[in-house]
Amino acid sequence: MKSKPATPSVKSKERTESFMKINVIKNTFREGFRGFRRHPMISFASVTTVCLMLLVAGAFFLFSKNAKSIVEKIGTEPPVQIWLRNGVTEPQITAIKTAVSESTEVKSFTFQSPQDNYDHYRETLGEDAALLDSLDPEKLPYSFTVQLTGPDAITSFKKKIETYPGIDDIQYSKVVLYFLSSTSLTVNAAGLAAGGILLLISLLIISNMVRISILARSEEISIMKYVGATNSYIRIPYLLEGAFTGILGAFIAWALLLLAYGRIYDWAMQDTARSSAWALLESGSLAGGLLAVLLLTGISVGALGSAISVRKYVNV
Amino acid sequence: MVDFHNVSMAYGRKAALALKNVSFHVNVGEFVFIIGASGSGKSTLVKLLTCEEEALEGEIVLGGIPLRRIKRRAVPYIRRNIGMVFQDFRLIESKTVFENVAFAMEIVGASRRQIMRQVPIVLSTVGLRSKADVRPSELSGGEQQRVAIARAIVNNPKLLLADEPTGNLDPETSEQIMALLREINRGGTTVIVCTHDRDLVDKMKQRVIEIQEGEVIRDEEQAGYAFCEI
Numbered sequence: 001m002k003s004k005p006a007t008p009s010v011k012s013k014e015r016t017e018s019f020m021k022i023n024v025i026k027n028t029f030r031e032g033f034r035g036f037r038r039h040p041m042i043s044f045a046s047v048t049t050v051c052l053m054l055l056v057a058g059a060f061f062l063f064s065k066n067a068k069s070i071v072e073k074i075g076t077e078p079p080v081q082i083w084l085r086n087g088v089t090e091p092q093i094t095a096i097k098t099a100v101s102e103s104t105e106v107k108s109f110t111f112q113s114p115q116d117n118y119d120h121y122r123e124t125l126g127e128d129a130a131l132l133d134s135l136d137p138e139k140l141p142y143s144f145t146v147q148l149t150g151p152d153a154i155t156s157f158k159k160k161i162e163t164y165p166g167i168d169d170i171q172y173s174k175v176v177l178y179f180l181s182s183t184s185l186t187v188n189a190a191g192l193a194a195g196g197i198l199l200l201i202s203l204l205i206i207s208n209m210v211r212i213s214i215l216a217r218s219e220e221i222s223i224m225k226y227v228g229a230t231n232s233y234i235r236i237p238y239l240l241e242g243a244f245t246g247i248l249g250a251f252i253a254w255a256l257l258l259l260a261y262g263r264i265y266d267w268a269m270q271d272t273a274r275s276s277a278w279a280l281l282e283s284g285s286l287a288g289g290l291l292a293v294l295l296l297t298g299i300s301v302g303a304l305g306s307a308i309s310v311r312k313y314v315n316v
Numbered sequence: 317m318v319d320f321h322n323v324s325m326a327y328g329r330k331a332a333l334a335l336k337n338v339s340f341h342v343n344v345g346e347f348v349f350i351i352g353a354s355g356s357g358k359s360t361l362v363k364l365l366t367c368e369e370e371a372l373e374g375e376i377v378l379g380g381i382p383l384r385r386i387k388r389r390a391v392p393y394i395r396r397n398i399g400m401v402f403q404d405f406r407l408i409e410s411k412t413v414f415e416n417v418a419f420a421m422e423i424v425g426a427s428r429r430q431i432m433r434q435v436p437i438v439l440s441t442v443g444l445r446s447k448a449d450v451r452p453s454e455l456s457g458g459e460q461q462r463v464a465i466a467r468a469i470v471n472n473p474k475l476l477l478a479d480e481p482t483g484n485l486d487p488e489t490s491e492q493i494m495a496l497l498r499e500i501n502r503g504g505t506t507v508i509v510c511t512h513d514r515d516l517v518d519k520m521k522q523r524v525i526e527i528q529e530g531e532v533i534r535d536e537e538q539a540g541y542a543f544c545e546i
Contacts, residue, residue: 023422023425023426023428024425027422222406223419224423225392226366226406227395227396227419227420227423228392228393228394228395228423229392233392
């Protein structure tokens with residue numbers, strides 16, 4: 001009689017082993033959830049701390065996104081105005097025109113004669129245009145309106161152009177750009193500092209939460225070791241417990257931030273057109289990115305906080 | 317099944333030897349008592365077998381595997397071949413009798429179906445089928461030890477290692493526990509019992525390995541607790 005080939009039994013063994021692995025994964029997730037529910041007060045404290053940290057991180061994200069968008073829009077709009085002196089000569093005007101047109105920072109530019117500027121003022125003044133009746137258009141200066149490639153280009157462009165004779169003044173939205181860039185820096189620094197401190201507190205609280213959970217179950221863990229549980233079988237539920245804390249904290253922070261941002265958006269956009277450079281970004285366009293940032297940070301902090309305790313207290 | 321070859325062991329570099337040149341061999345399906353006073357080295361021997369500690373010198377072979385050569389990550393898989401029974405039972409109070417036994421199967425990745433089939437059989441073997449839903453605190457000492465034995469054998473280990481299993485039990489219950497261990501042994505499982513229960517060892521008349529101050533001073537078949545000189 002022929003004996004059975006070995007292949008089917010090997011296959012069935014492999015199948016059994018993969019089923020066992022699936023069962024182990026299922027158990028691991030179940031234990032992770034159980035761990036989270038086991039100490040509700042500690043879990044609540046952990047979620048709250050993570051949530052607070054993520055609120056700061058999220059607010060920082062929303063501010064920097066908006067600041068970046070405004071700076072970009074303002075930077076590329078035509079804020080740079082070059083005024084020439086009265087009595088500037090034709091060759092000087094030509095030299096400046098050439099310098100502006102050849103400058104790599106310039107996206108486009110227009111040149112205005114005194115008459116152009118006079119007409120522009122009349123148009124701007126509307127009903128009060130009569131004020132200009134006694135003014136000789138030739139008394140007004142020549143000017144250039146320049147659109148730059150970006151907000152960063154202003155410094156080098158200004159440095160290059162202001163050396164030309166015949167230039168009286170170079171005006172741009174100094175205040176706005178300065179405010180946004182300096183505020184961004186301050187907010188970035190404050191956000192990083194606050195986020196960093198809250199991150200440390202979160203790590204500390206989560207690692208303590210997991211430590212308490214481990215110590216409360218030390219007997220169970222020692223039995224698990226004797227029965228043949230692997231290090232990862234014992235450790236992963238605790239890491240998941242930390243990650244759940246992070247996920248829950250992230251969703252709560254996300255909801256609160258979107259709610260608050262919606263209010264701020266409605267208030268700020270009352271007198272501002274959506275097409276304006278000053279318009280805030282709509283919450284819909286920010287929600288996805290914000291959730292991703294919060295989830296990623298929350299899960300990382302949660303799992304890392306757990307890992308600190310798990311490495312220290314669980315060893316097969 | 318178990319081979320100790322000139323094994324010495326100390327807890328720390330400068331500490332005195334807890335085991336000195338210990339050598340013995342236990343065959344598959346044997347029932348062996350390891351006896352000795354407290355501090356003689358019985359527990360050290362158990363720790364070496366469960367890979368909690370490493371031998372300073374010598375070689376320990378368990379089921380054909382030299383323990384010195386195995387990696388740390390392989391230790392859990394070695395332990396799955398050993399069923400452990402302790403003096404203090406070590407049951408999880410928050411779990412029922414059924415769950416305590418099922419727990420050992422969950423860890424090795426058994427399915428719910430396998431657990432539902434196997435646990436009642438094992439509980440019947442130890443005579444606790446009717447107490448499956450009871451918590452350990454509601455059981456007597458003897459019953460708790462039976463649950464611990466059920467947990468130890470539920471994954472069909474090749475070796476059952478009992479460290480003072482009757483230390484917390486009255487003589488009558490101790491006898492019942494020993495009878496249960498003997499029954500499991502008859503089913504083919506190798507059983508090693510560390511004890512200093514003189515009466516039980518005398519009654520059971522099994523192989524006895526006696527340890528004194530870390531040294532094997534007697535290895536005798538069908539023996540009693542005390543050495544008999546003819």
